[in-house]
Amino acid sequence: MRPFLKIFTINKELTQIQANVDNALTPLLRKILNDSNNVVETQLFTGTNVINHKLSRGLQGWLIIDKDTNANIWKTSSTETTATLETDANVNVKILFF
Numbered sequence: 001m002r003p004f005l006k007i008f009t010i011n012k013e014l015t016q017i018q019a020n021v022d023n024a025l026t027p028l029l030r031k032i033l034n035d036s037n038n039v040v041e042t043q044l045f046t047g048t049n050v051i052n053h054k055l056s057r058g059l060q061g062w063l064i065i066d067k068d069t070n071a072n073i074w075k076t077s078s079t080e081t082t083a084t085l086e087t088d089a090n091v092n093v094k095i096l097f098f
Contacts, residue, residue, distance in 0.1 A: 003029075039095045044073065044087045051083050053097035059083055065094040 004025050006018045042051060053059055059078040067073075071089035078084065083097065 039097065042093055042095060044071070044085060044091050044093055046087060046090055048076070049085045049087065051085060051095070052081060053078075053083050054081075055097055056080070060098050062098065063096045065096050067094075068092045 004018075004022045006022060007014070009015060039051065039053070053062075058080055062075065062083060064073060069089060069091050071087050071091040073085055073087045073091070073093070076084045076086050
């Protein structure tokens with residue numbers, strides 16, 4: 001993910017808001033990227049799919065990085081080692097687990 005881009009302005013309030021947003025987002029983005037594992041080219045089939053997220057800890061969240069068709073994907077449960085995802089269509093995905 002790209003870093004937060006500040007717009008340089010003479011408006012002091014906007015400059016302060018941008019600084020606050022940057023201060024809030026930067027540590028969060030570093031943590032997500034450092035504690036994540038990218039599962040590349042995973043194929044999901046219509047219905048229930050159990051994916052090994054390889055984090056060796058509880059799943060905090062996940063993001064679909066890429067998919068090759070229009071499909072709705074949602075998580076129904078997770079464990080220390082797996083995430084159970086449902087989808088309404090067959091789809092190849094890249095998933096970032098964190």
